[in-house]
Amino acid sequence: MGYPIVIGYCRGEALLDLEGLFRIVKLEPSYAEQTVFAEAARAHFAGVVLLGQEAFLFGNTAVLRTGWSEPWLKGLMRMVSAADPLRAEEIAERVFLRRIFAQGLQGLLELDNCLRFLEKYAKRAEAQHIRWQAFDEAASWHAWTLELEDIEARMQNLRLTLGRFAVRLGNRWLRGEHL
Numbered sequence: 073m074g075y076p077i078v079i080g081y082c083r084g085e086a087l088l089d090l091e092g093l094f095r096i097v098k099l100e101p102s103y104a105e106q107t108v109f110a111e112a113a114r115a116h117f118a119g120v121v122l123l124g125q126e127a128f129l130f131g132n133t134a135v136l137r138t139g140w141s142e143p144w145l146k147g148l149m150r151m152v153s154a155a156d157p158l159r160a161e162e163i164a165e166r167v168f169l170r171r172i173f174a175q176g177l178q179g180l181l182e183l184d185n186c187l188r189f190l191e192k193y194a195k196r197a198e199a200q201h202i203r204w205q206a207f208d209e210a211a212s213w214h215a216w217t218l219e220l221e222d223i224e225a226r227m228q229n230l231r232l233t234l235g236r237f238a239v240r241l242g243n244r245w246l247r248g249e250h251l
Contacts, residue, residue, distance in 0.1 A: 079121070080111025087122075088149050094160035095119035096149060109135065120148070120164055129168045131161045136168040144171065177234065184227055191220040 077086040077097055084099035095117070099108065101124045108123055112130045121128045127140035148167050155163045198213035 079108070079115050079117050082108055082111050084121075087145075088153060090153070090157035090160050093118065093157040094152065094164070096122070096145075096152070098122040118161060127168070129161075129164050131165060136165065136172065138168055138171045138175065173238065180227070180231065180234070184224075187220055187223055187227065191217060191224070194220060 075086050075089075077084055077095070079097065079099070082099050082103050084097045086095055086097050088094075088096040096119055099121055103123065105123065105126075105128075108121060108128070111117075112121065112128075117130050118132075119130060121130065122140060122145070125139055127138055127145075129136040148164060151167060152160045152163050194213050194216040198210050198217060201207070201210035201213060
């Protein structure tokens with residue numbers, strides 16, 4: 073679409089408009105988030121607002137937030153425009169939740185890699201201090217190793233739980249049980 077739009081006093085460009093029921097709007101990046109939230113609430117705005125590198129979904133139940141990229145935005149627009157305008161918010165919510173979940177999983181993987189590095193370093197430092205007969209330092213590094221192993225066990229439980237949650241969430245969305 074690409075026509076100018078105003079939400080309250082926030083100016084931007086409407087990238088997609090589904091009969092006024094749902095819009096995807098890119099605002100000028102000079103507005104503060106609080107201002108955008110207030111103006112969107114005042115205008116009863118329903119849709120997605122892009123502000124800088126953040127995307128906000130203003131819906132009936134909540135405001136969701138995630139980072140966005142051009143390919144993600146194109147996919148969102150394609151999915152929403154193919155849907156019934158009355159269900160566009162639901163489709164956008166699903167896209168947002170999946171992106172938020174994927175970002176959480178990515179963060180979990182990064183944390184897992186950092187913990188593995190720390191554990192290897194702690195074991196190496198412990199062995200080194202034992203060779204140097206610095207037993208107090210070795211004991212300190214051993215305590216670190218035990219803590220990191222405990223965290224890894226908890227991370228494994230979290231990974232399993234998130235996997236089960238993702239499967240259940242996906243199945244519920246496919247069967248339409250979320251409605």
